[in-house]
Amino acid sequence: MPLNAILMNPPLLPTAFARLSPNPAESLAARLRERMHTPPRFYHTVTHIEAVVACVWEWTHGEPSAPLLAAALYHDAVYDARRTDNEALSATFCRDEWASVGANPADIAEAERLILATAHGSAAPQTPDETLLLDADLYVLGGSPGEYADYVHGVRAEYAHVPEPAWVAGRGRVLTTFLSRPRIFLGDWHGVSEREAAARVNLQAEHETLAGFAPAKTE
Numbered sequence: 001m002p003l004n005a006i007l008m009n010p011p012l013l014p015t016a017f018a019r020l021s022p023n024p025a026e027s028l029a030a031r032l033r034e035r036m037h038t039p040p041r042f043y044h045t046v047t048h049i050e051a052v053v054a055c056v057w058e059w060t061h062g063e064p065s066a067p068l069l070a071a072a073l074y075h076d077a078v079y080d081a082r083r084t085d086n087e088a089l090s091a092t093f094c095r096d097e098w099a100s101v102g103a104n105p106a107d108i109a110e111a112e113r114l115i116l117a118t119a120h121g122s123a124a125p126q127t128p129d130e131t132l133l134l135d136a137d138l139y140v141l142g143g144s145p146g147e148y149a150d151y152v153h154g155v156r157a158e159y160a161h162v163p164e165p166a167w168v169a170g171r172g173r174v175l176t177t178f179l180s181r182p183r184i185f186l187g188d189w190h191g192v193s194e195r196e197a198a199a200r201v202n203l204q205a206e207h208e209t210l211a212g213f214a215p216a217k218t219e
Contacts, residue, residue, distance in 0.1 A: 012050045016057075016069055021101040028097055035077050035093065043154030044079040048140075055136035059189040067107045068129040070098055071114035072136065081158045091115040125186060135185045135192060141202060142184070142195025148202040168213050175207040 013032075017025035036046055049072070056064050056072045064072070074094035078086050091112040098108050110129075117123075117130050118137050125131040140151045159167055178184060184199040185192045 012053065013046070013073070016053050016073055020066060020070055020073075020098070021103070024101055028101065031097065032073065032077060036079075039080055041079060041154075042157035043151055044076045044158065045154075049073060049076060051139065052133075052136045055139050055189075056132060059132055059136070059187075065110075065129055066103070067110035067114060068133060070094055070103075070107070070111040071118075071129075071133055074111070075115045075118045075133070075137065079158075082161065087116050087119045128187075131187045132189065135187050135189060138184065138199075139195065141178070142192075142197075142199035143202070144198075145202065145205075148206075152206060164213070168210050172207065172210050175203050175210070178203050179207065 013029050014025070017029045021028060032049075033046055036044075036049070052072045052075070053069070056068060060068070071094070074090055074097070075087070076090060077093040078089035080086060083089075094111055094115060095108050098111065099105075114130055114133050117125065117134060120134065120137075125134060140147060143151070156167065162170070179200065183196065184203075185196050
């Protein structure tokens with residue numbers, strides 16, 4: 001299913017926040033939106049959050065667990081390409097916000113754990129919710145060539161402070177890591193099988209493009 005088709009389906013932020021906390025949902029959503037404008041973002045925006053929430057909603061048939069939904073909403077609450085602790089800071093923001101409306105402490109702790117998992121390290125997902133969240137976060141990798149190009153352009157803009165040679169080297173390592181995985185997407189959710197092949201094509205094409213920019217080795 002195209003990403004824009006998923007985004008046309010409910011729920012987006014208002015419905016998701018109302019599911020978490022009906023009474024002060026608007027204030028929670030407003031604070032997240034405000035937080036996500038700093039620093040300036042080009043890919044890790046509210047639109048990305050909406051896409052992740054839409055995937056989570058569809059793949060759970062409209063019945064996501066509260067921690068999964070909270071993690072989908074808050075996993076990029078803090079995003080600064082100059083930092084290495086974005087997931088930890090996002091988890092803390094989620095904890096503080098959700099605790100302020102009296103959420104269950106066990107649910108808060110699980111949401112924090114799920115957000116930390118979006119660092120996409122080497123550890124295998126521990127739960128179905130974790131698998132689902134990680135796949136939703138990477139869903140754009142299997143988009144159309146245009147969607148993927150927009151994603152790459154946005155991420156590069158967020159790393160504008162990085163010189164081109166360093167960007168090519170670092171991005172190349174990221175792409176190699178993904179391409180070496182047996183599967184890009186770990187679950188069997190609706191539409192994922194089609195995205196798997198597309199993701200490999202997109203990643204490989206970008207990898208080959210970057211290889212053309214790599215400086216030639218000298219003897």
